[in-house]
Amino acid sequence: MVKKQNGTASSIREKSPKRKKSIENGSMSSARERSPRKKRNNEEKYSIETHLIYGRSFTPKWEYSHHVVPPISASATFRLESAQRGALGFLQFAHTVNNEEVEVKAPIYIYDRLGEPNKEMLEEHLAYAEQGETAVTFASGMGAISAALGILTKTGDEIIAHKLLYGCTYELLTYWYPRYQIHTKFIDLRDLTNLKKAITPRTRVVYFETPVNPTLELIDIAGVAEIVKEENKKRKQNERIYVVVDNTFATPFCQRPLTLGADFVVHSLTKNIGGFGTDMGGAVIGPRWSKDKLLLYRKDFGGVLGTKSAWTILVYGLPTLALRVRQQEKTATEVARFLASHPKVQYVSYPGLHTFPQYELAKKQMVDYEGNFAPGTLIYFVIKDESPEGRRKKAEKLINYLAKNAYTITLAVSLGNIRTLIEHPGSMTHATIPAEEQLRKGIDPGGIRLSIGLEKVDDIILDLSEGLEKI
Numbered sequence: 001m002v003k004k005q006n007g008t009a010s011s012i013r014e015k016s017p018k019r020k021k022s023i024e025n026g027s028m029s030s031a032r033e034r035s036p037r038k039k040r041n042n043e044e045k046y047s048i049e050t051h052l053i054y055g056r057s058f059t060p061k062w063e064y065s066h067h068v069v070p071p072i073s074a075s076a077t078f079r080l081e082s083a084q085r086g087a088l089g090f091l092q093f094a095h096t097v098n099n100e101e102v103e104v105k106a107p108i109y110i111y112d113r114l115g116e117p118n119k120e121m122l123e124e125h126l127a128y129a130e131q132g133e134t135a136v137t138f139a140s141g142m143g144a145i146s147a148a149l150g151i152l153t154k155t156g157d158e159i160i161a162h163k164l165l166y167g168c169t170y171e172l173l174t175y176w177y178p179r180y181q182i183h184t185k186f187i188d189l190r191d192l193t194n195l196k197k198a199i200t201p202r203t204r205v206v207y208f209e210t211p212v213n214p215t216l217e218l219i220d221i222a223g224v225a226e227i228v229k230e231e232n233k234k235r236k237q238n239e240r241i242y243v244v245v246d247n248t249f250a251t252p253f254c255q256r257p258l259t260l261g262a263d264f265v266v267h268s269l270t271k272n273i274g275g276f277g278t279d280m281g282g283a284v285i286g287p288r289w290s291k292d293k294l295l296l297y298r299k300d301f302g303g304v305l306g307t308k309s310a311w312t313i314l315v316y317g318l319p320t321l322a323l324r325v326r327q328q329e330k331t332a333t334e335v336a337r338f339l340a341s342h343p344k345v346q347y348v349s350y351p352g353l354h355t356f357p358q359y360e361l362a363k364k365q366m367v368d369y370e371g372n373f374a375p376g377t378l379i380y381f382v383i384k385d386e387s388p389e390g391r392r393k394k395a396e397k398l399i400n401y402l403a404k405n406a407y408t409i410t411l412a413v414s415l416g417n418i419r420t421l422i423e424h425p426g427s428m429t430h431a432t433i434p435a436e437e438q439l440r441k442g443i444d445p446g447g448i449r450l451s452i453g454l455e456k457v458d459d460i461i462l463d464l465s466e467g468l469e470k471i
């Protein structure tokens with residue numbers, strides 16, 4: 001192995017035959033396992049969780065063999081050494097399809113918006129965590145969602161989406177895309193017969209979150225993928241339908257949609273993958289062929305993930321994902337049970353409860369890397385009162401009490417943080433959906449979303465029970 005330290009890709013590397021050999025062998029993200037890094041170090045005997053801490057002991061993206069932690073790249077532009085090397089760099093950029101040779105070679109970095117080492121290392125790890133072929137990062141979850149939909153649709157196409165989505169995704173589909181004559185049909189994807197009926201020759205994308213934000217209903221990923229696969233058998237390649245799943249709520253620790261037949265996964269890295277609430281980020285994970293399109297989209301629309309945020313997610317977020325989520329799930333299960341037994345709570349939606357209406361699907365679909373049931377870290381619950389307005393008022397009262405008095409519960413949007421966060425979807429994250437539609441889509445005026453952090457479970461329950469006493 002070459003021990004030379006060097007901050008940027010250098011042409012010297014490419015001349016070294018030894019170096020070339022290890023580069024060709026180093027593909028962790030590739031579904032076609034060619035990784036002698038594994039063979040060399042006998043790494044296949046270790047678990048995915050451990051791999052997410054160490055990442056690759058070798059990456060063609062950057063040499064930093066004397067650092068334990070990868071350094072932060074802080075260079076917007078890169079030295080090209082010769083006109084020929086510069087020209088080659090531009091020639092190679094976004095030319096990975098049908099050209100594996102180029103992808104696995106040490107890249108020629110040109111300019112941060114095209115690519116740099118921190119993002120690319122994070123992308124390798126994200127693809128691996130989701131068991132996908134390739135990943136491209138973006139400035140935020142919305143940046144990733146608009147890029148995935150951006151490369152898959154054009155004027156005249158149709159999207160089929162679940163009736164309930166994250167507020168900004170809903171606005172993207174209902175306010176912006178119609179301006180380009182891209183229309184979305186919202187249906188209840190929990191019933192797959194609806195999907196069969198909704199598909200038309202113009203359909204290009206089936207889009208959903210599971211668990212759904214904020215109600216935590218589930219969509220059967222394998223069921224959707226099966227229907228789309230059947231439909232695609234009748235279609236030409238350029239008329240194919242793609243299944244895109246927002247896996248932000250579950251994280252790859254609890255669910256890997258690509259292994260269940262989805263084509264693309266999108267993420268807000270701002271949430272539980274980042275984990276500490278310090279940085280925004282997004283990612284699209286999908287088939288190898290999509291990489292160049294996503295890179296070109298990112299280059300021209302410009303929603304590029306900052307290197308420092310990529311570094312934070314790579315160094316703190318992903319390596320602690322399993323540890324955090326496993327603990328948060330345990331706490332969430334206890335908190336959900338507490339809420340479910342509380343007289344002032346009408347109902348609790350948490351996929352880990354036996355009473356969860358889609359419990360069987362949850363057990364099948366939400367499993368960690370070792371196959372254990374992994375129902376996630378979010379809880380949705382509705383305050384009890386006869387009238388919707390009464391429920392709304394009581395939810396508001398509880399949230400206001402907790403915002404003022406609770407030590408372990410913070411009133412804030414976002415989720416997947418080490419701190420427990422509470423919010424009122426009806427007036428906050430999902431406020432872009434008109435009130436009368438909210439109820440139809442399953443958002444109750446008395447609905448509250450709770451994102452479980454790392455506090456002791458007894459302390460969270462203490463704060464919640466004090467708050468519930470006051471309403």
Ligand SMILES: *Cc1c(COP(=O)(O)O)cnc(C)c1O
Nearest residue numbers: 140141142166213248268270281
């Ligand atoms: C937060 C969130 C997004 C948007 O992510 P940003 O990083 O805030 O842009 C998309 N989908 C879901 C399910 C989310 O929770």
